[in-house]
Amino acid sequence: MLDNTITLPVDVANTGTTTDRAYARYSEFTDRSVYKGPAHTLSSRDTLGFYRTPVKANGSDNGVAKTAVKLTQDIVVPGKVASTSVVKPLIADVAFSIPVGATAAQTLELRQRLIAVIDHAISARLVDTLEI
Numbered sequence: 001m002l003d004n005t006i007t008l009p010v011d012v013a014n015t016g017t018t019t020d021r022a023y024a025r026y027s028e029f030t031d032r033s034v035y036k037g038p039a040h041t042l043s044s045r046d047t048l049g050f051y052r053t054p055v056k057a058n059g060s061d062n063g064v065a066k067t068a069v070k071l072t073q074d075i076v077v078p079g080k081v082a083s084t085s086v087v088k089p090l091i092a093d094v095a096f097s098i099p100v101g102a103t104a105a106q107t108l109e110l111r112q113r114l115i116a117v118i119d120h121a122i123s124a125r126l127v128d129t130l131e132i
Contacts, residue, residue: 002033023048044074062100069094
């Protein structure tokens with residue numbers, strides 16, 4: 001089981017300076033754990049979710065371990081009509097599909113490459129302007 005509290009060192013402005021953001025276990029279900037963040041309230045979500053799918057072997061294939069991480073935070077954005085605003089979820093999720101037998105070194109390199117992609121300026125163009 002994951003820890004009851006998860007503290008993420010977040011580099012909010014991408015300057016090399018981090019601020020700790022603590023998430024506390026909020027709910028547990030089979031194959032899913034959800035944590036609430038510091039901005040979570042009864043009417044506004046700030047959650048961190050972890051998901052898994054059990055390995056299913058098939059024939060001579062040992063299968064894959066599937067996992068995912070999801071961040072959700074409700075934010076207020078301008079509505080279609082200029083005088084209105086709406087609450088919408090800001091969502092990011094990452095899914096992994098790791099063949100059974102992959103080494104810790106191989107999965108570490110994969111995660112490090114993923115971090116590099118997310119932190120690269122190209123991701124800002126993708127996320128902010130839908131450029132592909």
